[in-house]
Amino acid sequence: MEKELIENARSNIYPFHMPGHKRRRMDQINPYDIDITEIEGFDNLHHAEGIIKIAQTEAAELYEADHSYFLINGSTCGILAAISAATDRGDKILVARNCHKAVYHGIYLRQLKPVYIYPDITRAGIQGQIRPDEIEKALNQDPDIKAVFITSPTYDGVVSDIETISEIVHKRKIPLIVDEAHGAHFGFGGGFPQNATKLGADAVILSLHKTLPAFTQTALLNICGTYIDHRKIEKFLGIYETSSPSYVLMSGIERCIHYIRENGERPFKELRNDLDEFYSKTKLKNLRLVKKEDFSMDEAYDFDESKILIFTDNAGMSGQVLLEKLLGEYQIQLEMASGNYALALCSIMDTKKGFDRLSYALMDIDKKISVNKNSVKTGLYVDNLSPKTASGGEVKLKADMYQTLSKNMEICDAYEKRCTLTRLSEAVGKTSGVFVYLYPPGIPLAVPGEIINQKLVDDISYAFFMGIEVDGITVGDTDGTLYIEAF
Known part of the structure; x- marks a missing residue:
């Protein structure tokens, strides 16, 4: 594995995928030099009183949270801890169906009874926002619900109206938990949405490694208000988070926090400028880019344009074909592909050169496309099942x-x-x-x-x-x- 990783690092492949540091070195520290355990003078993540407590306080101040906890088991352990602390065993919880699998694992572990709320389907064919009126309707129909959990932004960048939702939820005197894993860069300017911590959510989970310069599996759990006892959060983090936390990862979180604090709005404005230029100059006829203006207010309260969605439904290819073409012919690695679109994930560490490469590649592919609706990349065609619904219509992978x-x-x-x-x-x-x-x-x-x-x-x-x-x-x-x- 090490050989392949080194070869990838030395290649000319541009990473439009997480982690958000985009393989750009933040310093010259040798990770082996700082890989220690809880020795004298270096604090303990599960009973922070010294340098780790100071670092977590700095994170809380940056996001304006009452408490902020370092997560080095990824956002997953923060999701599990937040759900566990916000509910009692067997409670009902209102859950957006488009939540990450970790939410369902939390439901299983606490033996909760989920009540599902479904996002709107946008005209672009992706899942839209969770509407506040749907939250209110669900809470009115079932007064036994003890907590609400939604994801905003979605993997695709769709943002819900957290401020209004939090007001609705708090009228019932229950907590709102927001998986903001893909929005750790929110709230620092550059025209990006405000973050859920400042908009009234009680627990917010942030994956620093997705869109900020931090190592993979590093995240934060922010707690605000009194609806979730921070002491219960700490108890459950003691269960779900490793008892041997990596000082390499924790120092990476601190370095990320310091970078944002010291640079202010500048890197976020620069990212916004690069995105604006990319969208304006990337002229396509067959492939299709989606921007905030393409969503109605019912579909998306807001949209994070650092998630570059490239739709292929008018181009006679699947999203996977586009991903493979960009990698094989242009040495650009995207984050993911679905049936009819692919996603380029951006961060404040992306470069103008990277955006220029993607723009050129997309326009070059677009010029070469001979639209053929049947030229679809097939994978495993198995079990003699036709890609048709029971009614005979084509299945849309949307x-x-x-x-x-x-x-x-x-x-x-x-x-x-x-x-x-x-x-x-x-x-x-x-x-x-x-x-x-x-x-x-x-x-x-x-x-x-x-x-x-x-x-x-x-x-x-x-x-x-x-x-x-x-x-x-x-x-x-x-x-x-x-x-x-x-x-």
């Missing part, structure tokens, strides 16, 4: 894959049921015993306890047909048949 499924039992009960490895084509009517999700972004198509319908079977089959990774599905070694654990 946000409507995330459907409302009937529930047979709660996640915590279904996840522990004895399951049978069932041929996917024969699983309709059975109950899923596993999480099934496209990765990335890790949003479940089905969770344990939900009943498998024909559309789910067709959508999963088509995702494999398109060459998109689907976790939770087993592929037969000999004939490529798809199987799912069900009962």
Whole structure:
């Protein structure tokens, strides 16, 4: 693995993907020199009283939080701790269905009863915002809900109205938890949205490594107000976060915080200027870029244009084909690809040269495209399943894959049921015993306890047909048949 990593680092491949440091060195420190354990004078993350406490206080001051906690197990452990501290075992929680898989793991661990709220589907074909009126409607219908969890921004950059949602939630005197993993750069100027910590959320999880100059798996958990006891947060972080925290990663978090504090709005303005120039000069006829102005207020309260969405639906290719073409022919690595679009993830460490390379590559590809709606990159075409729905129409690998499924039992009960490895084509009517999700972004198509319908079977089959990774599905070694654990 080390050999391949070194070769990648030395290559001319430009990284339009996380981590946000974009492989640009922040200093000349040898990580081996500072890789220590909790020796005398170097504090303890799980009982911070010295240098770590000071560093966490600096992070809280930067984001204007009451408490800020270093996460070196990624945003995942912050999500688990926030959910656990905000609820009692067996509570009901209102959850945006487009949340990351870690949210569902928290629901399982605390044996919670999720009530789902679904995002709008935008005209661009991606999942939109969670509307405040839908939150209010759900809370009015079920007064037993004890907490609310939403994701903003989404992986694709769609932002919800956190300020209004927090006001609605707080009228019920319950906490709002926001997964802002993809918005750690919010709130520091440059025309980017305000961050959820300042907009009234009670717990906010931020992946510094996604859009800021920090190492992979470094994040923050910000706590504000009194709806979530910070002492409970610390108790659950003691459970979910490693007892051997890396000082290399923690020092990287501190360095990132200092960089933002010392440079102020400048790097965010520079990123905004580079993005504005990129969007204005990248002229496309077949490929399609999406900007904030392309969304209505109902679809997206705001949109983070540092998530460059490149749609391929009018170009006769899939998002995966575009990703592979950019890598193979232009040495540009994107963050991810879906059925009909690909995502270039930007950060304040991107360069004008990088944006120029992407702009040139997209325009060059666009010129060469001979639009052929049937020239679709296929992946594993298995189990004799056609990429057609039961009604005969073509499956669209878009946000409507995330459907409302009937529930047979709660996640915590279904996840522990004895399951049978069932041929996917024969699983309709059975109950899923596993999480099934496209990765990335890790949003479940089905969770344990939900009943498998024909559309789910067709959508999963088509995702494999398109060459998109689907976790939770087993592929037969000999004939490529798809199987799912069900009962």
